[in-house]
Amino acid sequence: xxSTRKDIWALVDAxxxxxxxxxxxxxxxxxxxxxxxxxTSWVYQAAIHGTYAAPPAGAQWNECQHANxxxxxxxxxxxxxxxRIVRAASGDATFALPYWNYDQPSPRNTLPTPFRQPSRxxxxxxxxxxxxxxxxxxxxxGGRLSPxxxxxxxxxxxxxxxxxxxPGFGGVRRAPIGFDGTFGAVEQTPHNDIHVQIGGxxxxxxxxxxxxxxxxxxxxxxxxxxxxxxxxxxxxxxxLGGGRANPTDAEWLNQSFSFHDENGVVVSLTCAQVVDxxxxxxxxxxxxxxxxxVLMSPEPPIQPESVRPPRMMAASEQPVELSxxxxxxxxxxxxxxxxxxxxxxxxxxxxxxxAAVYLNVEDIEAERNPGVVxxxxxNAPPEADETExxxxxxxxxxxxxxxxxxxxxxxxGVPGFRHTFDITQVVADLARSGNWDPNxxxxxxxxxxxxxxDVMESPLSDLAPVAAERPVRIGRVSLFxx
Amino acid sequence: xxxxxERIAIALAWRPEWPVVILVAVAWLAMAWLQLGAEPxxxxxxxxSFVVALxxxxxxxxxxxxxxxxxxxRHVARNSxxxxxxxxxxxxxxxxxxxxxxxxxxxxxxxxxxxxxxxAGRSIVASTLALSTAWQVTAIKRRAIVACRxxxxxxxxxxxxxxxxxxxxxQQAWRCLLACWPLMxxxxxxxxxxxxxxxxxxxxxxxxxxxxxxxLIAPFASVLAVATLVAALxx
Numbered sequence: 275x276x277s278t279r280k281d282i283w284a285l286v287d288a289x290x291x292x293x294x295x296x297x298x299x300x301x302x303x304x305x306x307x308x309x310x311x312x313x314t315s316w317v318y319q320a321a322i323h324g325t326y327a328a329p330p331a332g333a334q335w336n337e338c339q340h341a342n343x344x345x346x347x348x349x350x351x352x353x354x355x356x357x358r359i360v361r362a363a364s365g366d367a368t369f370a371l372p373y374w375n376y377d378q379p380s381p382r383n384t385l386p387t388p389f390r391q392p393s394r395x396x397x398x399x400x401x402x403x404x405x406x407x408x409x410x411x412x413x414x415x416g417g418r419l420s421p422x423x424x425x426x427x428x429x430x431x432x433x434x435x436x437x438x439x440x441p442g443f444g445g446v447r448r449a450p451i452g453f454d455g456t457f458g459a460v461e462q463t464p465h466n467d468i469h470v471q472i473g474g475x476x477x478x479x480x481x482x483x484x485x486x487x488x489x490x491x492x493x494x495x496x497x498x499x500x501x502x503x504x505x506x507x508x509x510x511x512x513x514l515g516g517g518r519a520n521p522t523d524a525e526w527l528n529q530s531f532s533f534h535d536e537n538g539v540v541v542s543l544t545c546a547q548v549v550d551x552x553x554x555x556x557x558x559x560x561x562x563x564x565x566x567x568v569l570m571s572p573e574p575p576i577q578p579e580s581v582r583p584p585r586m587m588a589a590s591e592q593p594v595e596l597s598x599x600x601x602x603x604x605x606x607x608x609x610x611x612x613x614x615x616x617x618x619x620x621x622x623x624x625x626x627x628x629a630a631v632y633l634n635v636e637d638i639e640a641e642r643n644p645g646v647v648x649x650x651x652x653n654a655p656p657e658a659d660e661t662e663x664x665x666x667x668x669x670x671x672x673x674x675x676x677x678x679x680x681x682x683x684x685x686x687g688v689p690g691f692r693h694t695f696d697i698t699q700v701v702a703d704l705a706r707s708g709n710w711d712p713n714x715x716x717x718x719x720x721x722x723x724x725x726x727x728d729v730m731e732s733p734l735s736d737l738a739p740v741a742a743e744r745p746v747r748i749g750r751v752s753l754f755x756x
Numbered sequence: 757x758x759x760x761x762e763r764i765a766i767a768l769a770w771r772p773e774w775p776v777v778i779l780v781a782v783a784w785l786a787m788a789w790l791q792l793g794a795e796p797x798x799x800x801x802x803x804x805s806f807v808v809a810l811x812x813x814x815x816x817x818x819x820x821x822x823x824x825x826x827x828x829x830r831h832v833a834r835n836s837x838x839x840x841x842x843x844x845x846x847x848x849x850x851x852x853x854x855x856x857x858x859x860x861x862x863x864x865x866x867x868x869x870x871x872x873x874x875x876a877g878r879s880i881v882a883s884t885l886a887l888s889t890a891w892q893v894t895a896i897k898r899r900a901i902v903a904c905r906x907x908x909x910x911x912x913x914x915x916x917x918x919x920x921x922x923x924x925x926x927q928q929a930w931r932c933l934l935a936c937w938p939l940m941x942x943x944x945x946x947x948x949x950x951x952x953x954x955x956x957x958x959x960x961x962x963x964x965x966x967x968x969x970x971x972l973i974a975p976f977a978s979v980l981a982v983a984t985l986v987a988a989l990x991x
Contacts, residue, residue, distance in 0.1 A: 448967070582769050586837050589912040608913035610839040636835075637909045690907055749909030752835065 276552055277370035279502055280560045283382045285372055291395050294372060295388045295402075301364035302401040302495050313534035314359045320492035322352065322533065324678070326479050334532050334540070338488055340675055342448035343436045343521060345461050346508050347545040348531055349501050354548070354555050355533040355541065356498060362536040370557060373502035376468065377424040385413050385472070389496050402495045407482045409494065410474030410645070410724070417724030422649050422667060423467035426507050429460035432696070433517050439584045439756050440632060441694040443511050443518070447526075456694045460511070465504050466674040467647045471724060472496060475645045475740045476677070486643055488675050506559045509551065513563035520549050584632055584754035587611040588715060593637075594748045596648055596719050598741025603751050605715040614755070615712035617705055623755070624702035630756045631701045633668055633717065637749025638691040640673045641680065644744040647672050648719040650693075652700050653709060665703065669695040670722065673746055690749070697753075717751050772833035772841050773826050776849065780826075783818035790815070791950040806864060812948050813860035817853055820943070820957045821932060824964050825852055828904075828928050832921055835910050844910070844921045851925025852932075856940075859933060863944050880945045882987035888938040889980040892973060900934035901963055936960055 285292035308315035311330050321327060321335040329335040339348035353371065361369040376383045394400040406414055413419075432443040436458070445458030457466065472494070473486025480490035484497075491497050511518055521527070527546040535541045552558045588605040595601065607615050614623070623629035635650065647670050654666035671693050679691065704710040721741070768774055790812070822829075829845050836844040870880060891897055908924040911917045939956055946952055959976055963969050 580766070582766055583834065586835060586912070589910070591911045591916060593909060606912050608837050608840075610913070611837050637907055690905070749907075750911075752912075 277368065277557045278560050279370045279506070279557060280372050281382075282372040282374050282386045282388075282499055283378070284560070286386055286388065290387060293366070294369065296394070297364035297366040297369050298360065298372070298495070299388070299394055299397075299400060299402050301360040301369075304363040305359070306401060313538040314363070314536060316493070318534075319356055319359065320490075323492040324487075324489035326489050334534070336489075337531065339531075340461065340488065341445065341457050343442075343445040343458070343526060344448065344529060344531075344545070345445045345458060346505070347526075347529075347548050350505050350508070350548045350551065350555075351531055351533060351543045353498065353501055353505060354543075354557075355535055357557075358536045359534075371502050372499055373506050373559065374496065374499040375503055375506070376419050377421075377426055377464065380418050381416075383419045383421075383424055384416050385409075385496065386499075390414055390416065404484065404494055407474055407477070408484050409472055409496075410483065412724045412726060413472050413474070417726055419468070419471060419724055420722050422664075422722050423471055423647055423670060424464050426460065426464055426510075428669060428696070429458075429463060429507065430511055430514060432459045432511075435519065435521050437694075439581070439630060439754075440696050444508070444520075447521075447523075456692045459696075460504060460507055462672070462693060463670050465500075466672045467670050467722075468500055469674050470643065470645055470647050470672045472500070473643075473645060476643045478642065478677075483645060486645055486674070488678060502559075505551070506561075509559060509562055521545075581756065584630070584756035585611075587615055587753050587755050588712075589752035590717075590750055593750070594719070595745045596646075596721075596741075596748065597745040598644070598646060598721055598738045600718060600720045602716050602718040603748075605717065605751060605753055607712045607715070612712055617708065617710045617712075620701060620710055621705035624698055624705060629698070630696060631698045632754040632756070633695045633697045634750075634752045634754065635671050635693045635695075635717075635748055636690075636752065638671065638673060638676075638693070638746060639749070640676050640744060640746045642744050643673050643676055644741040644746065646741045646746075647722045648746070649722045650695065651718045651720065652697060653704055653714075653716055654718055666700060668697045668700055669693065671719070671746075671748075715753065719748075771830065773829040773845065775842070776822065776826065776829050776845060780818060780822050783815050783822075787812075787815050787819050787948065787953065788950060791948070806868065809864045809868075809944075810857075810860060813864060813944060814853070814857060816940075816943060816948050816953065817856040817860065820940070820953060820960065821856055821929075822849070822852070823957065824932060824960055825928055828907075828924070831907060832910065832924065836917065836921075837912060840913065840917065844917065847918050847921040848925040848928075851922040852929040855926055855929035855933065859937065859940070860944070863941050867941075867945055876991060877945070878987065878991040881942065882984060882991045884938060884942040884945045885980060885984040885987050888942055889977055889984050891938045892977040892980055897935055898970065898973070900931045901969060903931045904928070904964060906931075935963070 280294070282295070285294055302316065305314065305316035305319065310317040312318060318333070321329070321333070323338040324336050337348070339345050357369070357371045360371065361367065374386060388394070388400070389402045391400055392403050392405070429443055432440065434440065434442045435444045436442040436447050441456050441459050441462070443459050445461055446456055469485045469491060473483030475482050476486045480487065480493065484490045484494040512520070528544055530542045530544040532540055532542045547554055552562070588607040588611065590603045591606050592603070594603040613619065624631065633650070633652065649670050650668050651663060651666045652668050654663050658666070673691060676691065701710065829848060832844045832848045833841040867880065871877070906927070908920050908927060910920045910924070939960070943952065943956065963972055963976070966972065
């Protein structure tokens with residue numbers, strides 16, 4: 275019988291120290307007591323994702339897949355074998371990893387309480403707890419995650435897995451030389467954003483926030499619950515139908531990755547072996563949508579490059595620097611594209627026609643991750659309150675993993691990140707309401723912090739000096755239309 | 757027929773660098789014609805005028821180095837407004853080739869000077885092969901290959917857009933130069949031989965366009981080391 279991964283908050287509601295949570299804490303403790311060379315140890319398992327330590331001979335370390343179309347299958351395999359190791363270490367044969375669905379009202383958008391308490395029943399320590407600066411102070415104190423970073427709505431609205439055009443749900447096709455390299459929609463929000471918000475400030479070599487650095491992230495026990503949620507979103511995306519489908523390319527299906535099972539034995543899986551978790555890996559999520567409940571009619575999968583590529587219509591002329599404060603940049607519309615960018619033309623293209631509009635934030639550089647998620651807003655009035663601002667929100671940018679991209683080792687990343695957002699709906703709304711002016715297209719970047727409880731200091735206060743010290747530089751912001 | 761034409765038009769729109777691909781093909785044909793139609797020559801530099809040698813160098817750069825930079829050409833075109841795409845590609849390529857031409861002038865002059873001292877052509881080839889082997893395993897070469905993905909922000913129009921394309925071309929050419937200048941020096945010393953051009957272009961493309969190209973460093977260095985040995989023994 276398939277095991278069921280359950281919502282951590284549902285477990286907490288039933289019992290703050292539910293048996294499953296206790297089993298997880300017990301297993302973490304056992305794994306942490308093992309030698310780092312042991313493939314079933316906590317340190318080794320985390321190092322499979324990434325580490326600053328030198329790998330022992332033959333170790334499968336530093337294998338995490340990011341910013342490409344293996345992001346989802348690689349992490350599914352990683353979770354699967356980790357879960358088997360935890361099950362064996364906990365002594366609970368029915369154990370299944372819980373997931374943290376933060377895209378829910380308070381308190382479910384706060385760090386689950388077992389991860390905030392220094393001790394647990396009948397024990398003086400709690401291995402699930404990490405104090406600041408291992409996690410962001412605001413998050414440890416119970417700050418609520420903003421819906422801007424928890425929402426998977428934009429990711430789920432993507433209809434292609436990899437694009438182009440658009441970022442796709444799961445990540446772009448991996449290329450040795452990729453100037454269009456961008457994160458898949460679900461990898462950016464909520465995945466990268468949650469990593470950054472939980473992690474706080476990155477001071478390097480796992481001395482500060484854990485979740486903020488891919489080389490330290492899996493040392494934080496909440497990492498695994500966060501990734502279960504991302505894995506769950508993959509199931510939900512497929513279940514939405516409407517042409518949503520996994521890649522069928524042999525290059526994707528046949529790609530294999532190696533891990534260790536609960537006996538420490540090296541095991542491999544291909545992407546083709548993990549596309550259906552229920553039948554191939556024998557686990558389900560407690561809210562998986564049944565095929566009979568699929569809302570949208572089946573459509574053929576989106577074929578990349580079956581339509582003309584998006585054309586550039588406008589771009590910024592100057593770079594912009596983000597140092598913890600709000601910053602804006604104006605997009606210039608050249609004479610040659612002006613006619614297609616008037617209010618009437620845009621309204622017609624996005625409502626009557628089936629045009630798609632994309633916003634690229636390009637050549638993003640930073641020496642180190644400052645630990646700030648920046649929301650990207652298009653033409654947002656300065657006086658708009660948070661509810662109203664949601665109408666102008668097109669996505670978020672972070673520099674999660676920038677440290678790896680800056681390293682000169684081959685294939686660790688692309689120096690200079692790029693984010694692509696599908697902004698068709700926002701532009702259509704602006705044009706319909708008469709708030710679109712080709713001579714005044716403004717993109718604003720605003721830091722998004724966890725929402726503080728009354729008793730708390732602003733969660734951004736810890737990060738403000740770091741953000742000022744480590745600015746994020748954006749080379750260009752451009753607007754494309756297909 | 758119309759859907760077929762539409763498909764071709766869409767495919768070309770996704771690959772706006774196609775005119776440059778044609779340019780590369782023409783350069784290869786010209787090199788083949790020069791090699792197969794001309795008298796056998798091992799040392800173009802010693803037998804031709806400086807200008808002829810530079811012409812051959814220019815053809816070689818378009819044949820060998822422009823294919824390496826095609827993804828960057830595509831990037832420039834796709835990130836420019838439609839009416840500027842060809843201009844942007846032309847400015848980028850002009851800057852890219854100009855950097856290589858400056859190196860070509862220096863390399864050709866240096867080889868001419870060395871030959872004027874009576875040093876045998878085969879000895880020069882053996883020396884450049886040894887230099888290529890040593891350079892192959894340096895950190896500078898490795899970093900230069902990784903840096904190929906670094907881009908330059910491109911403003912939408914005007915002189916700023918042209919300047920950015922030129923800057924990107926210079927940046928890409930410079931990192932290409934760092935990655936493979938000894939190999940191109942070898943080509944000049946060996947007289948732009950077609951077989952060697954094909955072999956080295958394949959090697960350069962493999963280094964630039966394959967995953968885990970770090971794993972190619974050792975095998976390629978070994979091949980170059982063996983070639984150095986053979987050249988030294990037959991010099």
